Amino acid sequence: MSDNHLTVPAGAQNPQNKLAKPIVRQVTLEDITSSLKLGILDFVKTPVIGLTFGAFFMIGGILVTLLSFWVDMSYISYPLACGFLLLGPFAALGLYEASRRLQAGETPRMSGLFTLMWEQRRGEIAWMAFVVIFIQFLWMFKVHLLLALFLGMQGYGTFVQFAQTIFETSDGLLFLAAGHLVGAFFAVLLFAVSVVSFPILLDTELDFVTAMITSVKVVTGSPVVMVGWGLLITAILMVSMIPAFIGLLVTLPVLGHTTWHLYKRVVTFEDAK
Template identity: 90%
Template sequence: MSDNHLTAPAGAQNSPHKPAKPIVRHVTLEDVTSSLKLGILDFVKTPVIGLTFGAFFMIGGILVTLLSFWVDMSYISYPLACGFLLLGPFAALGLYEASRQLQSGQTPRMGGLFTLMWEQRRGEIAWMAFVVIFIQFLWMFKVHLLLALFLGMKGYGTFMQFVQTVFETPDGLLFLFAGHIVGAFFALLLFAVSVVSFPMLLDTEVDFVTAMITSFKVVTGSPVVMVGWGLLITAILMASMIPAFVGLLVTLPVLGHTTWHLYKRVVTFKE
């Protein structure tokens, strides 16, 4: 299927015309693999842009981890770093726009991408970003709640003491299991409502609720492929975090570009 559907251009939020109705089609494995190939090509074409956005996440991940140690809460460094990555769909706006411009034969400029992101601060994308941040707050709240329930919020002298408690005590193992189950729920929820909503809001004139509903339909309409894609994204990001988040320099921009192309393949619009 062609990757060039007819949609309103970026910035169409100011258009006086009636917004088109989004139509979601079934997602196939070929859609995902083709989008991934295009995402890699976009990164190769604009490496400076990709590495810049990747560096933002690498530095951000390092800072939030150091912050948890600085406030003597090293035990939340792992969930805090994971929660920080939940902001990816919003921060990848510049990558979506770069792919959109490449697809239309234009040459993306770094300054223009940051300007576009700044201009979205009062639009529907800002409301969508609020939803993402709210889910992240819920993510961190559940971490504190589970700590209180299973480990009693006791203090830990070092990070290694916390790790030993988690892996060598029954309560710690229960905390680890429950934390990942609840965390997976929040991650799946966020993935479902945001996987195509941000590129959709950037690309055409819709409200953020419609974008979330459309994104949810994409996932529920093709659950096996989309959940599989979500799990692959999770695995890639987790692996990228291991060497001091350095892997995010490449993996995050590639995934951002890929998301744009996947959106263009599975969502069309009808006047």
Template identity: 55%
Template sequence: MPQVRKITANDVIDALAAGLADIRRAPVYGLTIGALFAAGGLFVVLSAAALEMSYLSYPAAAGFVLIGPFAAVGLYEVSRRLESGDEVSWKTVLGTIWAQKGRELSWMAFVVLFIQIMWMYQVRLLLALFLGFRSFASFDEFLTQVITTPEGLMFLAVGHVVGAILSLLLFSLTVVSFPLLLEDDRDFITAMITSVRAVVTSPVPMIGWAIVVTAVLIVSMVPAFLGLIVTLPILGHTTWHLYKKCVVLPDET
């Protein structure tokens, strides 16, 4: 099993500084991946509107952000190569991403998508429980129902609590598991256990980082996901350096 170090808030700050340095050294990769991710989020929301399910736009957008760790695999590879002094090019980065299809990282992607499906399922379930089996002609109608009725406010409260629990679960399972599987092809169960151990070993700085990530993503989603073009690379590169501070592989000890 990989060794897990205890980290402090200063380590998180150092990882953030290292992540910003990676963006300055290789900006095109982060900005391109961030732009593609932002376009994906916008597509999800517009699809909900096109299917006359605009009331699902907000939870769909929030659920889409859950796949961020998987989308950031390319950013982890850029940071890894910059750290080791290896060549960084689209050929090497995309080649590494493509190579993951036959490795354990693809199973982690399945875990992320499964939790996203659970996210959307709990939204529909809570809608049925608190607002009944009704349809909404527009997002404005749905919003009015949610913020002006006791049932709607209860739906918001319970929905955000359940969403926070699912997000914390996903964060604990993935915060270091994706970088670990990229660097060392272990089984994904070991990677998830290591990730949870990292959070349990340093709960205050890790949960603090989770809160920062959540706040940054919420702000980034407001202007039609455009903020993600910049913030996703920052979060992705920082996560790599945070992983390197938390986890020591056996051959590194």
């Protein structure tokens, strides 16, 4: 099978998908565990693909952190690194496609995966990526706003000095608490609108607004299970970031593959009447 064939999303092979109506069913714990097992299995079957995408996240996390120090804004290194990881659903397009090909009994090839990602730059997926990036920019703006409100616009010579201000002053502790509350809000928002929206757009010809609405329905329809899944993802990613984001080599591709299988279990389609 040629690489060119790999660049054609499933939805493009069936124009009726544009008229399809997404049907969301409740997510169970068994859905999560089964999808995770399949995600691990996909990683084992295609380790080179998984490690390549994992390396992208690892290097990207290191670079955004170093960038914050280089521009003397070390205080945003933590939220910036976390925010970068939330771009994962877009960057994981290649992983979704790999899982889709494996599920169809085919062998994914690296060149075809990168070509597919490049060809999505002008489609609905690009609009979805814009939404995710816009929310992340809002998050960073709120961090700056909270910093000014609680600590003023004073400069910090080193990250250690900033950390001392945060943990050894009452204003710093208030900033830390408020920052995490705001961060939690934006993290939940991003999780809700993107948890299955990118796989939907890769797999069908639906528009990005419908994909986002469907994704939100998945979360609101099973809030306990999905919030629990989101918290587990957060814990896995936090641990993976220590040290030097190296754990992302494995955890990000596994989570990417898992997301595809979770989407296929909880979202089905029927032709619009």
